[in-house]
Amino acid sequence: xxxxxxxxxxxxxxxxxxxxxxxxxxxxxxxxxxxxxxxxxxxxxxxxxxxxxxxxxxxxxxxxxxxxxxxxxxxxxxxxxxxxxxxxxxxxxxxxxxxxxxxxxxxxxxxxxxxxxxxxxxxxxxxxxxxxxxxxxxxxxxxxxxxxxxxxxxxxxxxxxxxxxxxxxxxxxxxxxxxxxxxxxxxxxxxxxxxxxxxxxxxxxxxxxxxxxxxxxxxxxxxxxxxxxxxxxxxxxxxxxxxxxxxxxxxxxxxxxxxxxxxxxxxxxxxxxxxxxxxxxxxxxxxxxxxxxxxxxxxxxxxxxxxxxxxxxxxxxxxxxxxxxxxxxxxxxxxxxxxxxxxxxxxxxxxxxxxxxxxxxxxxxxxxxxxxxxxxxxxxxxxxxxxxxxxxxxxxxxxxxxxxxxxxxxxxxxxxxxxxxxxxxxxxxxxxxxxxxxxxxxxxxxxxxxxxxxxxxxxxxxxxxxxxxxxxxxxxxxxxxxxxxxxxxxxxxxxxxxxxxxxxxxxxxxxxxxxxxxxxxxxxxxxxxxxxxxxxxxx
Amino acid sequence: xxxxxxxxxxxxxxxxxxxxxxxxxxxxxxxxxxxxxxxxxxxxxxxxxxxxxxxxxxxxxxxxxxxxxxxxxxxxxxxxxxxxxxxxxxxxxxxxxxxxxxxxxxxxxxxxxxxxxxxxxxxxxxxxxxxxxxxxxxxxxxxxxxxxxxxxxxxxxxx
Ligand code: SF4
Ligand code: SF4
Numbered sequence: 277x278x279x280x281x282x283x284x285x286x287x288x289x290x291x292x293x294x295x296x297x298x299x300x301x302x303x304x305x306x307x308x309x310x311x312x313x314x315x316x317x318x319x320x321x322x323x324x325x326x327x328x329x330x331x332x333x334x335x336x337x338x339x340x341x342x343x344x345x346x347x348x349x350x351x352x353x354x355x356x357x358x359x360x361x362x363x364x365x366x367x368x369x370x371x372x373x374x375x376x377x378x379x380x381x382x383x384x385x386x387x388x389x390x391x392x393x394x395x396x397x398x399x400x401x402x403x404x405x406x407x408x409x410x411x412x413x414x415x416x417x418x419x420x421x422x423x424x425x426x427x428x429x430x431x432x433x434x435x436x437x438x439x440x441x442x443x444x445x446x447x448x449x450x451x452x453x454x455x456x457x458x459x460x461x462x463x464x465x466x467x468x469x470x471x472x473x474x475x476x477x478x479x480x481x482x483x484x485x486x487x488x489x490x491x492x493x494x495x496x497x498x499x500x501x502x503x504x505x506x507x508x509x510x511x512x513x514x515x516x517x518x519x520x521x522x523x524x525x526x527x528x529x530x531x532x533x534x535x536x537x538x539x540x541x542x543x544x545x546x547x548x549x550x551x552x553x554x555x556x557x558x559x560x561x562x563x564x565x566x567x568x569x570x571x572x573x574x575x576x577x578x579x580x581x582x583x584x585x586x587x588x589x590x591x592x593x594x595x596x597x598x599x600x601x602x603x604x605x606x607x608x609x610x611x612x613x614x615x616x617x618x619x620x621x622x623x624x625x626x627x628x629x630x631x632x633x634x635x636x637x638x639x640x641x642x643x644x645x646x647x648x649x650x651x652x653x654x655x656x657x658x659x660x661x662x663x664x665x666x667x668x669x670x671x672x673x674x675x676x677x678x679x680x681x682x683x684x685x686x687x688x689x690x691x692x693x694x695x696x697x698x699x700x701x702x703x704x705x706x707x708x709x710x711x712x713x714x715x716x717x718x719x720x721x722x723x724x725x726x727x728x729x730x731x732x733x734x735x736x737x738x739x740x741x742x743x744x745x746x747x748x749x750x751x752x753x754x755x756x757x758x759x760x761x762x763x764x765x766x767x768x769x770x771x772x773x774x775x776x777x778x779x780x781x782x783x784x785x786x787x788x789x790x791x792x793x794x795x796x797x798x799x800x801x802x803x804x805x806x807x808x809x810x811x812x813x814x815x
Numbered sequence: 816x817x818x819x820x821x822x823x824x825x826x827x828x829x830x831x832x833x834x835x836x837x838x839x840x841x842x843x844x845x846x847x848x849x850x851x852x853x854x855x856x857x858x859x860x861x862x863x864x865x866x867x868x869x870x871x872x873x874x875x876x877x878x879x880x881x882x883x884x885x886x887x888x889x890x891x892x893x894x895x896x897x898x899x900x901x902x903x904x905x906x907x908x909x910x911x912x913x914x915x916x917x918x919x920x921x922x923x924x925x926x927x928x929x930x931x932x933x934x935x936x937x938x939x940x941x942x943x944x945x946x947x948x949x950x951x952x953x954x955x956x957x958x959x960x961x962x963x964x965x966x967x968x969x970x971x972x973x974x
Contacts, residue, residue, distance in 0.1 A: 309950075383856065736856065770952075
């Protein structure tokens with residue numbers, strides 16, 4: 277927007293309603309800070325996706341293929357036939373508005389097109405125009421509109437301001453899942469080469485090397501070795517962290533940020549301590565060194581390609597079952613899609629904890645257990661010695677990450693662990709946690725740098741609830757079990773709720789875990805001095 | 816401004832809240848105005864709670880700390896929403912016409928009041944600029960955390 281210096285009397289003449297037009301005709305304003313950069317042609321090419329070229333969202337000409345309209349409509353037709361849910365979601369919305377105020381992007385921006393009902397309407401209107409009789413006949417009167425390049429731009433803008441968090445679906449009486457609609461639209465955009473660098477870059481890396489950052493196997497080994505050294509310094513115990521070891525019982529898969537970023541890294545230390553202490557027979561894989569799957573944020577086909585390596589590595593390493601770390605959307609893929617995409621994993625066994633004998637029947641089809649299920653089961657059976665006072669410097673709250681919470685119903689296990697490993701745990705207000713949890717505002721490929729303002733808007737409701745427990749209980753640590761959360765919540769809180777750090781559940785577990793042969797702990801896993809040294813042992 | 820009644824203050828706060836809400840698109844206003852749960856409507860909540868505080872200060876002590884806190888909450892929000900700087904801060908100046916209409920006053924009292932409003936706007940401007948600068952800082956910090964371990968492993972890299 278041009279910003280000529282206004283005269284003083286103009287200062288009060290604000291345009292109150294910059295957006296107040298017929299919503300079907302509004303073209304989005306690509307304001308810096310609200311959109312992600314376009315994918316690089318080299319990555320698009322590498323993945324064999326259509327229409328690699330140089331372009332950016334603010335450009336007038338997006339260099340779509342000449343027959344782009346045909347491609348999109350054909351793509352819609354195919355998906356309407358293939359996915360019954362898609363057709364259903366297009367047809368059955370009664371515009372009751374129950375979902376309208378449930379999206380954190382709407383709550384933080386006040387932009388009506390971020391209401392789930394209107395977000396979906398952006399494609400529903402096109403569906404009506406080309407795929408329903410009334411829409412074909414009555415056009416605008418039936419809420420239908422023509423597919424134009426502006427519509428494509430609008431789709432890009434708003435479907436990349438949806439984090440596929442599914443919060444809205446919790447409130448829809450018909451169970452319409454706007455996240456699924458977003459996935460469909462992103463697939464369609466993909467067909468004409470409209471995708472983002474923050475998604476396609478990591479997908480290309482992961483497809484080539486096995487993780488989003490493009491770290492080579494020796495780099496992966498270096499950082500795991502580094503963690504082992506670090507741990508020895510902190511605890512006096514030398515742990516083993518096997519990589520690519522054939523015949524191990526368990527394959528352990530983490531999001532790559534765990535071995536490169538903070539605060540994720542402290543959680544990695546916690547896993548390593550735990551596995552050493554109980555003597556788990558496990559291995560990492562340098563090729564399945566990424567639990568995350570950014571393919572999910574672009575298309576089912578890409579998600580499937582990246583997911584395949586998990587089972588491929590499990591097979592190659594001849595493990596019995598898979599254990600997965602603190603990751604968000606990995607669990608969405610595992611729970612909802614892996615079995616049909618790349619399964620069934622008949623060559624694996626139904627996971628059984630070698631320490632408690634618990635059979636994880638819930639993972640009977642995927643053969644993959646969440647680390648919080650695994651650890652809470654150990655604690656429940658008194659298999660760990662814990663000193664929660666080593667976390668007394670933390671006043672803790674817990675953010676339910678969208679995917680584990682709404683995607684797999686993992687609500688109690690992390691809380692159970694937290695209550696055993698720390699003494700000060702305070703819940704945020706009830707309508708902001710569990711199934712109703714607010715998204716960090718950066719999921720589904722939105723955690724980029726250039727769209728920071730959109731993220732800060734989307735993250736406001738979460739940060740606002742954290743602020744409440746900060747002010748009321750002195751909370752200074754927000755825990756979570758998702759790598760995207762750990763990357764982006766610190767940024768969010770720095771802006772909205774300063775004074776609150778972000779950490780993982782297994783970081784706190786690591787602090788509390790009493791290891792055989794350990795030296796007296798003087799610091800936590802971050803190297804911060806411990807507040808108290810009382811040895812009140814639980815279990 | 817001595818002698819202003821609570822009901823006058825309230826009237827000013829209400830009108831001001833209404834015009835602040837009007838800076839948002841029409842389809843959203845009803846919600847921002849109507850939803851009273853602070854966690855389900857953080858933007859509406861901030862406007863509703865902070866605007867009366869500002870009005871109190873305007874007709875009270877102009878206490879820098881209280882003024883700063885109330886402004887901070889509002890401006891921090893508007894600094895990241897879809898506003899140009901003048902749209903983000905312009906609502907502060909809208910106090911002037913509202914006060915003019917609500918309070919018949921002599922020229923001197925009016926001038927004094929408008930000076931105070933200017934002062935509020937200037938503080939708001941400071942906060943706005945600080946927030947915009949902070950956005951760059953938090954981006955840089957995030958980028959550092961993203962590869963924090965790499966840097967610890969290779970302290971020389973990237974220097
Ligand atoms: S971000 Fe979440 S709540 Fe908002 S539309 Fe997308 S899935 Fe629904
Ligand atoms: S709650 Fe469901 S039916 Fe109601 S407007 Fe939203 S998507 Fe449509």
